[in-house]
Amino acid sequence: MNETARAAIVTGVAGDVEIRSYDLPRPGPGEFVLEVELCGMCGTDAHIYRGRLDSVRFPALLGHEIVGRLTVLGEGVRADHAGRPIEVGDRVGVFPALSCGRCYQCTVRGRPGSCPERRPSYGFASPADRPPYLTGGFATHLYASNAGTVFYRTDLDPAVAVLQEPLSVALHGLERSRVRIGSTVVVQGVGAIGLMAVVAARAAGAARIVAVGRPPVRLELAAALGADEVVDIDRVTDPARRAHAVRDALGESRGADAVIGTAGSPAAFTEAIGLVADGGTLAELGNFTDRGTVPFNPFSDLLKRDITIAGVYGAGPDMQRRYHSALTLLQRGGLPFDQVVSHRVPLSGARRALEALGGDYRLDDREIVKLAIDPRA
Template structure:
């Protein structure tokens, strides 16, 4: 196909972001080209920008929460992953990861993330100065060069459809936390993943949910998405007082049946351990990159209390199922999904967005709930 695409390229660790132009590729068999309408930005993007994910090399094209309209289809590609016909101009959401689906890790162990034939995920492929180039969502176009890329057609507005990937991660966390109807839950962190974890916990039947974080705009949205109570880190900065406030909000001095950690710091993980009731579960999603270590006593912190601590890495095994489940939840509606994306910024402001998400959490004088890059802006 003819034409030119533009992409926001991070040139180095915490460095300049350049808008570069590329010729649009013609998709091969099973491939497609997407005209990106919106790409969500998450904490992982900010961590990569700061050089905290060693597998990503610079220059890099980031962005893995991708929704757009099909611009070109390669030979043999006529349907989405659910078997629904897809045509040029259809809106689709793209799952960033891809494994072979045939090897021992994929079929026997159920660990597609360990697939030896796993190709780099969209938004994580690097470096960006060699083909296939358009491999991330912070661009006008995505080249889905991996035949078999998982994508789903949808009529949802882009600002809602873009939540499909973070919701799939939150669903993994809720499943790993073993939530049951009537469970009490603490969600640490109210970024995009934390907000989606509140929604997922409510969908799973939790009886009481307490969301912990800030700023106020995010906490207000957490309440609208299903949190019964919120605790503002800015108002209760002392961990001991905060622990008391959280237990008061739960209505249970023993702690929560499940704590879902999305805040992304070793300190928040340590605090989460103290918030779980004996016999409960801590499901940690937030420390997706290496932020350091903390002291931990296997006897006092784990065995004596009969706790379960589980790591939740992305959408995890069976990730395609969770991605599809996320879409069904979003399409069902009934929650203020349209309020989650608070800022839609053009490609030219990608660096500003990455800096804001790394600290400050304010753009144009407004608190950030969720940032998204709008290549059409």
């Protein structure tokens, strides 16, 4: 194992990204060090980079979709969260959050995200200029300093294993949307989480799935992952015409039983409400940070139509179960998961990737489907 590690540190809001070196720590009881193979970059990272998440202070080490190989194990680290034996060299996927599992929020309310003893999540712990260092995935190594960190051993290719975290978020949205066998589903937005929502809806037994978004490369992948029809928002630009196109694709003039919103804009949220059938559910995942307000009529938009609007924040309650379920789905295979990561970016390219993800969604003259930081590149 190298004596030092390197990390891509965001120095300020939309600021420089510096490659800094750190001594590798010696893990304590319940801790470990991981050599990062890939770390997914998602829209949340781009929002943090632009200063849209107040809880993260700069300088910051981002990256919470982490896959790598165990290099040093602290005392007592002998098995993954499923109880399977592990050893140095094993590939694992790391869940970024950790709660105590004992308090009222964890055991009675089932809300580990509200745990008063919850440790700072990997990729969100900040600022990065004080110890513990190396607590994000945009680095050559991760120091899993939260004793008892949830991780699972896997033989999946890193480009597939890195989808565990976004798929766990999609599974949360699926559960809140109440999709069941025979449901009609609209997935709004075909970024990585939207694509994973298509996978989740198909696995849950949805009868018909329509994916709405752009560009064609992501829509084609949505179809390959299980969408029955796609609607390209660049070709159907008028929202009223687009709603008609979605209903035609569903074969249902009344709208969808469930809409899973992953597009991440207030305007898309308003449009999503109009796609839900009376009595149906909108699960909103995309507006993870404050992007503004929308006009909303509680009577005509909600009560009269008897619809349910569910807010979905990350992997949510029972997050460790969803992370394991995501791994199970990925291991089952049968779908082109290996096509989701479209770009592998070295640490030195982190700023360029963050700018592209928050901009025109193009990098190296290609449309982005899913970005991943490859510290070994």
